Amino acid sequence: MVLAILFVVTTTFAQEPEKKLESISTEPKSVSAMLKTDNGKNIEIVGTVIFTLVEVNSDETLAGNLVYALADAARRKIAKVADRPLSEIPVSLTINNVIAGFEKDTKCPDLRIGFMPMDREVAGGRISLHRLDLAIRESQRELSKLLCWYARPLREKGGLFRKINRILKGEKEEQQSEQS
Numbered sequence: 001m002v003l004a005i006l007f008v009v010t011t012t013f014a015q016e017p018e019k020k021l022e023s024i025s026t027e028p029k030s031v032s033a034m035l036k037t038d039n040g041k042n043i044e045i046v047g048t049v050i051f052t053l054v055e056v057n058s059d060e061t062l063a064g065n066l067v068y069a070l071a072d073a074a075r076r077k078i079a080k081v082a083d084r085p086l087s088e089i090p091v092s093l094t095i096n097n098v099i100a101g102f103e104k105d106t107k108c109p110d111l112r113i114g115f116m117p118m119d120r121e122v123a124g125g126r127i128s129l130h131r132l133d134l135a136i137r138e139s140q141r142e143l144s145k146l147l148c149w150y151a152r153p154l155r156e157k158g159g160l161f162r163k164i165n166r167i168l169k170g171e172k173e174e175q176q177s178e179q180s
Contacts, residue, residue: 021170022143025052026113026134033068037082037125045074045127047092051100051113051134056150056164060102062113066095068129078125088123095120100134108148109138143167 031049036042047070054064069092070078079086095118103112115132138144146164166172 022141022167023052024136024141024143024147024168025050026136029132029134031068031129031132033130034128035078035081035122035125036128037078039081039083041081043077043081045070045077047071047074049129049132049134051098051115053136053147053168055168056147057099062100062102064098064100066098066115066118068093068095068127078122082123082125084123090123093120093122093127102151103133106151108151110135111138111147111151 026049028048028050030046032044032046034042035045047068049066049068051066052064053062056062070090075086075089075091078084079089082089098115098118100113100115103114106112113134113136115129115134117131118129120127120129136144136147138148143164146160146167150160150164
């Protein structure tokens with residue numbers, strides 16, 4: 001009898017579907033940046049930028065990670081001007097905990113996201129990314145649809161931003177409410 005109850009309880013918990021982590025990123029965009037080398041020279045470089053959303057904040061900002069990927073030509077240019085070996089020049093620069101916001105009047109299918117200027121140290125100098133604007137393209141995924149709704153003006157966002165964060169973190173509904 002006890003074995004039968006234990007089997008039923010184990011089977012019930014085993015059948016509960018796992019919530020999988022989801023992510024959403026902007027479309028890649030070619031962006032120029034200024035690099036001030038350690039030896040005082042300024043050069044313009046071009047790379048590809050992608051922002052991956054990690055969390056939406058209650059103040060309607062977006063938090064995530066920005067990756068600036070450098071093409072080989074840009075890396076060679078930096079190495080030459082900075083007088084460094086190419087192996088010391090990174091292929092990409094990741095900036096964590098970046099805060100962004102929806103551009104005014106943005107809407108799907110292309111949610112426009114704006115970023116403040118950023119400066120970061122890299123091998124050979126300091127890179128400056130001027131004001132960026134990137135886009136998240138709408139898809140049929142639930143997370144995409146929720147972001148489209150979230151970006152709309154004049155809507156209640158409290159429950160919506162919590163639901164988006166649960167999806168981004170792969171949490172079940174009760175996990176989020178236990179942590180709050």
